[in-house]
Amino acid sequence: MSETSRTSGGDLRRLGVDIYAQWTAMWNGELALAEKIMAPDFTLRYTQANTEAFDGIRTPAGLAAVIEAWRRSRTELRFAAEGEAVVDLALVDGAPTGLVARPYRASFTGEDGETVARSGTDTLRITGGLITEVWSVSSGAAGRTFYR
Known part of the structure; x- marks a missing residue:
């Protein structure tokens, strides 16, 4: 029995x-x-304004370092998955390969003390069980949320 047929x-x-x-x-x-x-x-592909810092990142250590620095200036920022995930994975040589996409919500406390929430969608390309490419689109500073 092939690995593909054993994985539902x-x-x-x-x-x-x-x-x-x-x-x-x-x-x-x-x-x-x-x-x-x-x-x-x-490869990371971000369309949001002021995300140029992510353009040249190619390694896990590089990504972790930029996220760490970025979060220092945004300590209250919290991400949460929203809505249904779209999963299109298959086993290739025994490892998951394909795409996973899902909306997310980013929230933080604004200067006025009110909670600010924005939505976006991240699409992850998975190759051999690891993330090899990301496309990220968000509503940006003047945006809105998909879900209430």
């Missing part, structure tokens, strides 16, 4: 949702996850 679509879906949850936890400060979930060489 539900198992791959759960795996994709778990990878996304770890991606989110990494952004919330669990920086050791970078070495666990990111490929040794990857």
